[in-house]
Amino acid sequence: MKKSSKLFSILLSALMVGSVLAGCGSDAKVSSVVDESSSKASEVSASKESKAESKEEETKTDGLAYKGEISMMHFSTSEESEGNGGSDGFRTSIQKWKDANPDVTLNETVLANDDYKQKIATLASAGDLPDVFLLQGMNTKAWAAQGTILDMTSIIKESPYYADYNQAYFTPFTDGDKLYGLPALTGGTCTVVVYDKVAWKAAGFDKFPETWEDVKKADEYFKANGYEDTLSFGNGGKWQANSNFLSVIGDRFTGPEWFQSIIDKKGAKFTDADFVSSLKFTQDIFASGIFNDNFNVVTNEDAREYFISGEAAAFIGGNWDVSYISATLKESNEEAFNNMGFAVLPQPEGATKSTNSQNIGLGYAVSLNAKLADDTDKLAAATDLAEYVTGPDFSTYVAENYALAGLTKIDDVDLSKFDQITQDFYKYSYVDTTACEIYDSYVNAAVWDVLNTEMQGMLNGETTPEATAEKTQAAYEQNY
Amino acid sequence: MLSKRPKASTIIAYLAIPLLLYIFAVFIPLVTSLFYSFFEWKGGPNKTFIGVTNYKTLLNDDVFWLSFGHNIYLVLICLIGQVGLAFIFVMIINTRFVRLKGVHRTFGFFPSTVSAVSIGFIWTMIYDSRRGMLNWALTQMGMEDKTQVWLNNSELVMTLVSIPLIWQYIGYYMIILLSATSAIDKEILESAELDGASSFQKAIHVVLPMIKNTVAVCIVLCVSGNMKAFDNIYVMTSGGPHNASMVMAMYGYQISFAQQNMGYGSAISVGIFVLGIAVVGGMQLIQRWISRDEVG
Numbered sequence: 155m156k157k158s159s160k161l162f163s164i165l166l167s168a169l170m171v172g173s174v175l176a177g178c179g180s181d182a183k184v185s186s187v188v189d190e191s192s193s194k195a196s197e198v199s200a201s202k203e204s205k206a207e208s209k210e211e212e213t214k215t216d217g218l219a220y221k222g223e224i225s226m227m228h229f230s231t232s233e234e235s236e237g238n239g240g241s242d243g244f245r246t247s248i249q250k251w252k253d254a255n256p257d258v259t260l261n262e263t264v265l266a267n268d269d270y271k272q273k274i275a276t277l278a279s280a281g282d283l284p285d286v287f288l289l290q291g292m293n294t295k296a297w298a299a300q301g302t303i304l305d306m307t308s309i310i311k312e313s314p315y316y317a318d319y320n321q322a323y324f325t326p327f328t329d330g331d332k333l334y335g336l337p338a339l340t341g342g343t344c345t346v347v348v349y350d351k352v353a354w355k356a357a358g359f360d361k362f363p364e365t366w367e368d369v370k371k372a373d374e375y376f377k378a379n380g381y382e383d384t385l386s387f388g389n390g391g392k393w394q395a396n397s398n399f400l401s402v403i404g405d406r407f408t409g410p411e412w413f414q415s416i417i418d419k420k421g422a423k424f425t426d427a428d429f430v431s432s433l434k435f436t437q438d439i440f441a442s443g444i445f446n447d448n449f450n451v452v453t454n455e456d457a458r459e460y461f462i463s464g465e466a467a468a469f470i471g472g473n474w475d476v477s478y479i480s481a482t483l484k485e486s487n488e489e490a491f492n493n494m495g496f497a498v499l500p501q502p503e504g505a506t507k508s509t510n511s512q513n514i515g516l517g518y519a520v521s522l523n524a525k526l527a528d529d530t531d532k533l534a535a536a537t538d539l540a541e542y543v544t545g546p547d548f549s550t551y552v553a554e555n556y557a558l559a560g561l562t563k564i565d566d567v568d569l570s571k572f573d574q575i576t577q578d579f580y581k582y583s584y585v586d587t588t589a590c591e592i593y594d595s596y597v598n599a600a601v602w603d604v605l606n607t608e609m610q611g612m613l614n615g616e617t618t619p620e621a622t623a624e625k626t627q628a629a630y631e632q633n634y
Numbered sequence: 635m636l637s638k639r640p641k642a643s644t645i646i647a648y649l650a651i652p653l654l655l656y657i658f659a660v661f662i663p664l665v666t667s668l669f670y671s672f673f674e675w676k677g678g679p680n681k682t683f684i685g686v687t688n689y690k691t692l693l694n695d696d697v698f699w700l701s702f703g704h705n706i707y708l709v710l711i712c713l714i715g716q717v718g719l720a721f722i723f724v725m726i727i728n729t730r731f732v733r734l735k736g737v738h739r740t741f742g743f744f745p746s747t748v749s750a751v752s753i754g755f756i757w758t759m760i761y762d763s764r765r766g767m768l769n770w771a772l773t774q775m776g777m778e779d780k781t782q783v784w785l786n787n788s789e790l791v792m793t794l795v796s797i798p799l800i801w802q803y804i805g806y807y808m809i810i811l812l813s814a815t816s817a818i819d820k821e822i823l824e825s826a827e828l829d830g831a832s833s834f835q836k837a838i839h840v841v842l843p844m845i846k847n848t849v850a851v852c853i854v855l856c857v858s859g860n861m862k863a864f865d866n867i868y869v870m871t872s873g874g875p876h877n878a879s880m881v882m883a884m885y886g887y888q889i890s891f892a893q894q895n896m897g898y899g900s901a902i903s904v905g906i907f908v909l910g911i912a913v914v915g916g917m918q919l920i921q922r923w924i925s926r927d928e929v930g
Contacts, residue, residue: 272891279677279896296894300678382764392874448763448783450875460764600893611876616788633676633895 218538220531221257225284226539227277228262229270230339237481238474239556240339246551247543258535278302286536289335289521291326291595292602295634298329304522307333309537315545318562326595327519335519336544340558342473343514343583344592345402347497348461349468350490353381362468362497364509366439369500373444376467383446386466388457390450392606395613397594398454398472399499400436401513405590406505407432417596419634424605424627425620433612433619435502440613450613464490470499476579494575496582511590514583516561520544559584600633601626664907667900675897688901698902701880702909707792708799708881709860709913715800717852720807724815725837727808739812742805750802754869757798761785761870785871788878795867795879799860807852814848815841850921857917861910882906 226248230241252260263284265273271290277283278297289303297303310316310324310333323337349362357375359368373384389395404413408428415422423429440449446460454471455478461469462482469475476496483491501509520540526533542548549560553567557580569577594602608622671688673681692698727738745753760767761784769781784794818841826840842849864883867873873880873888886906890899 275677275891275894279675279894281679293894296676297678300676300680302678390872390874392872448786451763451783451785451871465764598894600895603888603892607874607876610874614786614788614875616876633893 218255218258218531218535220529220535222532223259223261224286224532224536224539225261226263226286227265227270227274227284228288229265229267231264231266234266237477239477239552239558240342240560242555243548243552243558243560244339244543247548248539250547251539251542255535255538260539283523285523285526285532286539287521287523288338288518289327290518291515291592292598294327294334295329296598298332298334302524303334304524304526304533305332306335306522306540307331309540310336313541315541315562318546318564320559320561320563322589323516323561325591326515326517327521335521336540337516337519337561338544339516339518340552340556340560341514341516341583342558343512343587344397344472345399345470345499345512346472346476346579346582347385347468347470347499348476348479349495349497350461350464350493351495352493353467354495357467362495362500364500366500366502369444370442372467373442381465381467383460383466384444384468386446386457386460386469387440387449387471388452388454389610389613390453390456392610393594393602394454394471395436395440395609396602396606397513397592398470400432400609401593402499402511402590403436403502403505404429404432404593405511405513406499406502406507406509407435409507410590413591413593413596416630424630425623430619430623431504432502433609433622435504436609437612437615437619439502441615450610462486462490473579473583480575480579491575494578496579498582498587508588508590510586511588512582513592514589515592515595517592517595597630598634601629604629667903667907669900670897671901671904673897675895675900677894677896681897684897688898689905691898692901692905697877697880698882698885698905700877701882701885704792704879704881705861705863706913708796708863709857711793711796712799712803712860713853713856715796716803717807717849717856719800720804720811720852721837721842721849723804723808724811725833725841727812728815729833739805739809742808744805745802746806748802750865751869753798753802754866757801757866758785758870761794786875788875791871791875791879795870798866798870799863802866803856803859807856810848810852811845814845818844846925850918853917853921854914857914858910861913862906882909 228244228248230244232245235241235245248260248262252258270288274283274287275293278293278300281300281302283302289297294303298305310319313319313336320337320341323341324333327333327335327337347362351361353376354360354362354372356379357372359372363369363372369384376384387394387399408426412422412426412428414420416424439445446452446457446466449457454475457466458469458471458475458479460466462479469479480491480494483494498510498512520543522533522536522540526536544561546562546564549562549564552558552560553564557567557569557572557576559567567580569580572580605622605626608617608625611617612619612622670681672683672685674684674687675681723738723742726732727735732738759765763769763781763783766784768784772778772781785791787794822840822844823836826836831840862883863881864887867879867881868884868887871879873884882902883906886899886902889895889902893899
């Protein structure tokens with residue numbers, strides 16, 4: 155009896171320790187769960203797939219020598235892909251690649267974007283990146299310096315689709331003359347004014363004003379006519395004022411050369427007068443009362459609801475907000491949906507550069523783990539996957555189904571079958587405006603985190619544009 | 635009759651389980667943090683040994699010390715709010731005028747079973763300036779001039795994020811203190827009543843001294859819990875506006891993960907550990923000093 159209880163206790167403790175240790179290697183479990191959910195979503199999108207299937211057969215010709223597992227991590231969850239063309243296209247392309255390569259087991263880990271960013275940063279720190287993953291532009295230089303990501307220059311230049319790549323999209327994933335990823339998902343604007351055309355017409359503006367003075371005039375009308383806000387904006391996450399506002403306003407004051415010099419470390423400083431002017435303008439315009447008074451607390455998700463509910467006459471956000479607003483209004487308020495208009499930010503007084511710029515780009519690229527260089531066959535398979543999910547099949551799918559553009563250019567996008575709003579947004583994003591850079595696709599997280607935090611204080615009047623610029627410059631010198 | 639005492643090896647085998655778990659989950663991360671804190675490490679395999687530079691930076695880091703101040707504020711307000719109010723509630727529940735004592739216990743304890751993240755979301759909705767209950771109630775009471783964007787008020791924000799924490803944990807301490815008071819011999823309380831002691835006098839002069847040790851445990855739990863506060867504040871304000879509600883754990887998280895500065899983040903973790911021990915130790919010394927006075 156005693157002996158058996160002793161044995162039992164030893165067994166039990168061994169089991170406990172075993173289960174603790176097994177917790178360390180739980181990745182496999184996660185991916186199998188995700189596999190299930192992704193296969194479910196693939197059923198949903200199966201009907202959409204059938205259209206492009208014939209083309210896919212043409213692309214997949216050679217079989218791959220590699221037979222085994224490839225790990226992949228991304229953030230196109232099934233929830234995200236509903237209504238989001240880039241995510242839907244990405245998931246669809248992955249599924250097609252899996253179907254075409256049954257000998258390769260693709261272990262996907264799919265997380266929501268915020269969780270993804272945190273987990274991939276942790277894995278990069280631990281030198282334990284998956285074989286294929288999405289690299290955010292601002293991490294390129296740091297991770298390249300660490301040697302954790304593969305130099306893909308020759309792979310990209312030898313890609314069968316190289317001639318069709320939109321070269322401008324590679325900039326965030328470049329370090330010196332080396333390329334570290336194939337820009338993925340769809341090129342979407344980070345800054346757009348979505349406005350109610352009818353409301354602004356009633357305020358005396360046939361289209362959205364080109365100067366902030368006019369916006370202030372309209373504000374008087376809107377406040378007198380029952381609107382809570384003229385413009386709604388949410389900076390509760392701290393990054394929005396940077397990504398969805400300052401990045402464009404900065405370009406209007408400094409021009410693109412200044413930011414290029416910041417990226418290249420060629421002498422430009424955050425304390426330069428033009429950039430400080432853009433901060434000063436941002437502080438003043440947010441203090442002018444044309445925005446919702448709680449802009450520093452609510453998120454963009456809250457702020458866009460103010461526009462949807464008609465409390466605000468316009469909203470400033472990114473392409474992801476436009477997808478949501480369009481989908482919601484189309485279902486709940488067709489009239490409001492048809493009245494939607496898109497405009498660039500008005501030109502600030504004193505700004506001398508481009509008047510119709512908006513920041514657009516591909517924020518993420520499909521990148522490969524540097525360790526793949528040791529296994530030629532596996533590398534070839536991973537490369538094939540990376541090229542496929544950013545290639546012409548993907549671009550055709552998102553253009554035909556969502557009027558969006560990816561890395562690979564395709565000619566003659568037929569927009570006629572889309573509704574007017576989708577066509578307008580396509581023109582806003584890719585045709586009628588000048589592209590400028592998305593600040594936080596470059597440099598690094600430490601610098602932007604300081605700028606974002608300081609700017610939130612600045613917008614509350616607790617600190618000055620000059621102090622914000624100085625702290626950002628200090629973080630830049632220390633971390634970049 | 636009790637069975638024979640088990641052999642030492644059996645006891646050790648059983649104790650080894652929690653010990654191994656503790657070593658794995660607490661001790662090893664602590665030691666590795668200490669190790670990494672001497673490096674400049676922005677993630678990845680490359681680390682540069684920089685000695686105590688991270689600690690020098692930490693000593694001069696305004697945001698870290700501001701966060702420490704916020705943690706201390708949180709500790710003080712929660713000591714009063716959580717343990718203090720819990721004691722008052724216990725005294726009220728223990729009076730013979732309160733019916734359905736079990737229901738009070740259950741509902742009082744209920745919030746502490748809800749995740750801090752959910753509680754953060756619930757209270758964010760309450761504070762919401764457009765659709766929140768707080769501004770709505772103020773408007774209904776004719777105090778429209780008092781309505782504001784609550785979580786954007788730098789001076790109030792720490793108090794506002796503490797309220798959900800207090801609300802959540804009153805029940806937790808209430809249960810601990812209730813079990814302590816139930817152990818007090820009823821005759822003592824009755825004789826105090828016969829001597830003409832009021833409820834207040836009974837609470838202060840009879841009950842409190844008799845549950846002194848349990849109160850001390852509650853204080854230690856409350857202090858250590860609030861020194862590592864993170865989740866509900868992260869959900870409600872992410873430390874904002876600016877750094878007005880930044881606490882140490884969130885600052886460490888921000889440096890380590892948002893800024894990907896693992897070396898300095900590790901130094902911050904070690905800083906939190908040392909300051910946490912110092913504050914908890916300090917509280918215990920104060921308690922011991924008070925008790926010694928009483929004995930003398």
